[in-house]
Amino acid sequence: MNHPTVVRNLRIWLPMLAGTAIYAFGIHFFLIPNQFMEGGLTGIALLLNYTLDIPPSYTTLILNIPLFYVGWRYFGGRTMLYTVVCTIALSVFLWLMERCIRLGWIVPFQTEHDFFLATLYAGVTIGTGLGLVFRFGGTTGGVDIIARIVNKKRGLSMGQIILMIDVLVIGSSYFYIAGEMILYTLVMVFISSRIIDFIQEGAYAAKAFTIITDHPEEISKKIGQELDRGATLFHAKGSYTKQAKEVVYCVVYRNEVRRMRILVRAIDPRAFMIVHDVQDVMGEGFKPE
Structure with missing residues (x-):
């Protein structure tokens, strides 16, 4: 592999892996400590964590495996290679965050009063992570695959698609977490969707x-x-x-x-x-x- 090809691949893979790391950090640093929800399969993984104490590092990968086949049919080998690698990387980074928190190397941001501040930073962190992954052609699985399919077929922005799906998933969690946390989560999801669109489409506005x-x-x-x-x-x-x-x-x-x-x-x-x-x-x- 020649030098220009290596440089080109690094310019694609490094931002995507950085995006998955930022996303995993946001989940463990802001979402889980404050009982926030997320949309899609990540939201289901968080519900399993809240109710059954199952680490999201395992459930995010297991729940995404059936969608790999669907994505392979629509996007082909190269794009799904990005998706599979990013999904595995997300699980690895989630596991690393869990270990760092358990060892006391990272202290999650948990608040009892200023939930709006946590909501704001959670939205920016989650949106930045996903935006980097999307901008360079990858996904973290779950509704990201569905969003890319709809984006390809209908032309809707991925941020809008993810927002609609996330509202449905988060609304269904009403019986499992406090209603106040759901409202904060909806604000967080809206902020993250704006950040996703900005990074993916508006960085060179x-x-x-x-x-x-x-x-x-x-x-x-x-x-x-x-x-x-x-x-x-x-x-x-x-x-x-x-x-x-x-x-x-x-x-x-x-x-x-x-x-x-x-x-x-x-x-x-x-x-x-x-x-x-x-x-x-x-x-x-x-x-x-």
């Missing part, structure tokens, strides 16, 4: 400008000179005036939005500008393919 102006050449030239950005010109026609127009389209980073607005207004104060949110930008000047 930018802004796109659509500018309708009488000075398209001058504006596009100035954009190149002052912002070092390229611009695209589209031919258009006003529906009311029937006059031919050229529309300037340009994508910039968020911290360049103010400079862009000032630049356009200085050349054409009457320019019509539309600013769009852009979640992912690939190409020259932004992240590579």
